[in-house]
Amino acid sequence: MKRRTLLASGAAAAALGLTGLPVLAQDTKTKVGFIFVGPVGDGGWTYQHNEGRLAIEQEFGDSVETMFVESVPEGPDAVRVMTDMALKGANLIFTTSFGYMDQTVEVASKFPNVKFEHATGFKDAPNLATYSARFYEGRAVQGHIAGHMTTSNIIGYIGSFPIPEVIRGINSSYLAAKAVNPDVQFKIVWAYTWFDPAKEAEAANVLIEQGADVILQHTDSTAPQAAAQAKGNVITFGQASDMAEYAPSPRVSSIIDNWAPYYIDRTRAVMDGTWETHQVWEGIGDGMVKIGEISDAVPAEVKASAEALRDSIAAGETHPFTGPVNKQDGSVWLAEGEKADDGTLLGMNFYVEGIEGDIPS
Amino acid sequence: MDLSAINPILLLASLMVAATPILLAAIGELVVERAGVLNLGVEGMMITGAVCGFIVATATGSPWLGFLGAALGGALLSLLFGVLTQFLLSNQVATGLALTLFGLGLSALMGQSYLGIRAPAFPDIHVPLLGDIPVIGPIVFQHDPMVYVGLGIVAGVWWFLNRTRAGLVLRAVGENHDAAHALGYHVRRTRMLAIMFGGACAGLGGAYLSLVRVPQWTEGMTAGAGWIALAIVVFASWKPGRLVLGAYLFGGVTVLQLNLQAAGVAVPVEYLSMSPYLATIAVLVIMSAGRAPGSLGRIFHAAR
């Protein structure tokens, strides 16, 4: 017991040793570091974060310097890369995957003078902020269009992993679709991957074969779009990036991860010395979630009502989760007029009433 | 739960398509292994084929030329493996793993400026008359041409291995390279050709993903398909006929579990996804000793 405590305090001393370091690089430039979980060429999640990085360079020109390391596994490698960036004088470091959470907390504690920003996590510190996007707001707009457009009344949904983020998106789009089309039915398949184009194509095909004429996806590749196009008469929505190459049909709209405004804001805050920690969850109104151009394949009145929904969500007038909403088992979740609180949404582990099937566990 | 939603005809039809990339890669690896060489770099050759095919197809506008480019790209990369293992006598396992690392890096660099571009269309063909046969028509005769090219290659390999003298030589080289050498066969030349054929087929399989299945270029898009191809070769116990069965089984498990999920059946996906590999081990045990080519993975050096 004693020995172990000794070891633990040794580790603490190491942390202190690092803390006592002077600011190492005395550059006038503000340095911003990014740690990416995938390659910037993935065309999806990491690609969009990298677009945000490029936007910082565009905005501030020579007064900033950005650096990034791609395809960093979520483990000791992440700790190493973050520490390396901090040592090199990074003023602000964005860690862009949920799996970096504990590593970011660890490194942030060793570098109190460096600001850290962790995407999609829930642990913060005085120099560690978290940020995430309310993608479910965009899902509601998709659900609205999907509910109007479907003629088979079957909407297919490709889930990645059964985690709150994805379940929230399913519920949000279902409620919006149901609101405009009471007969709508959701078919959900879990791909158990974020990115495997062949499997995503397969999933889309299966859903189409089982009658779906609208495909919503929570995986990042364009394979489902191509599958839909091959079958004809099926519409899809871009995910993460606009996927405009499949517009106007099958891709009729999209949810775009638009990190650029946030990244620019936070970089500016560091430059001004006004940076403070926070836990933000920004939606359409803040510009973090962008709804891609609704194409002409959608009838004008549906397009108009979808845009109205988008604007109303952006203005904070409409909340996609507004009562009355029951859980799948029929129990009351939200009473008439009640809006979901963020805590429940963040840990969402149930379907709303009307969705069939079980969440795999 | 609504099992009636699953249309068995469509299920079988989509299975043929799903199995094509892994079938293509696997038939190449089968020939390589029958020649006594174990190339674990299939994934690297597939992804290199995927990017080469994509580059050529978008540059020329012709998917067919794309596939040709993919085959060439895969074969060129495999040449590297061939020279190292056959002439410089390096260990095949280590070289194959290095080839995968190399191929993943190379493809990503080559494909940097090809993101977000669509490949030229490669329409399905509706085989006249045959495609109109009820039930069988949609399953078998309404796919894109590469599905049939893949099956054609498998048939060709079967014929080559079992009906030609060169095929006999190749098998002899794989079973016992020392004896084959003593009989005056060119062990190294045979193996080099087999390795390049394997690379070309893996390239075709990769290009099937980037030109037909997805069809787009993204880094790492093969997502492990090359490793599945290796498993299928073993499952097939190195026989081309069984290879088709194996590819359909491996592809089929994915298609089936997705179908069941969509129909509302709770499927233990992770446990189901390991089943083909367990089946492969079972096949290995049942087939028992001696079925693998005798010289598989061993270094050949002609001592005089």
Added chain:
Amino acid sequence: MIVLDKRPQPSRLWSYAAPVLAVVLTMLVGGVLFAALGKNPVEVIRTIFLDPLFSEFAWFYRPQLLIKGAPLVLIAVGLSFGFRAGIWNIGAEGQYIIGALCGAAVGLALYPAETRWIFPLMIVAGAFGGWIWAMIPGVLKVKFGTNEILVSLMLVYVAESLLAAMALGPLKNPEGMGFPGSRNLAQYPSAANLELIAGTGLHWGVVAALIAVIFAYVVLARHIFGFQVRLAGQAPRAARFAGVNPARMILICMGLSGALAGMAGLFEVAGPAGQVTIDFNVGYGFTAIIVAFLGRLHPVGILLAGGLMALTYIGGGIAQSNLGLPAAAISLLQGMLLFFLLAVDVLTHYRVRFAARQVA
């Protein structure tokens, strides 16, 4: 016509000179590649190969070499016994995963108890997990003559599926907001594999790797088992006459490599990684195969090869953030380094001679 003659004994000179030659060749060809990518080749090469050791922040990078290299060395040493004896366990990646799962499961099951026995128990569980996973191909080979290369490879895929199932299911952190992944063992004092001396990167996995190297060195040089291993690889028939039981040899070699790979997984999951996650495994099991060959299946060589691989990973990361080099270029360079090392190895075992073309 170039002819290779097998040397009666590996060349001593070339066994030292070949790796140096390979690294130099990699630097040259890599330099051309980096120049083609529009980077200053000298700067890139210096960053990858020298900065981790001699730059301003080398005090931070050097310990990282231990963290990155330890699992590679530990696994590779285990594999080298089998490889010497002609037993091909290429499924260390799977054994690594199962070891981590078993070890972590023990720790998580006992959470939040605090006693000093938890961590040792986890090590045993980890080694056992890896051992049992390796015994599957081992026993199948002994009983049915199945090819251990293929069975051990198949079991990697099975292990990966199991890992995902565990991270999403039984081992999921109940306080993790529904995200896949276990509790962080590094934050659970009795189960954590922390740095033993602060700032050195030295954790129990590094200690185990060093012990394994010494142990392997002694066994191969001095012990009868080491002799049998070498004999079984070089002259299987002679080994049989010398009383080496092939079945026993297979089971010991498979078991040993599996147990070490399992331990490597446990040390990783309890320390540097901390959590069981869906993509917990990052390919150490496969990279270790390469490391074993680069080290010429010799314990000291493996130690150096593990260090070299770790160097390219760490230097590669530095080159990415400092110079904006794409990750793909690093993996290309690593592939190239391996090719050159494998290629020049021919000089160690064979004499190259120019001869008149002979009729085959």
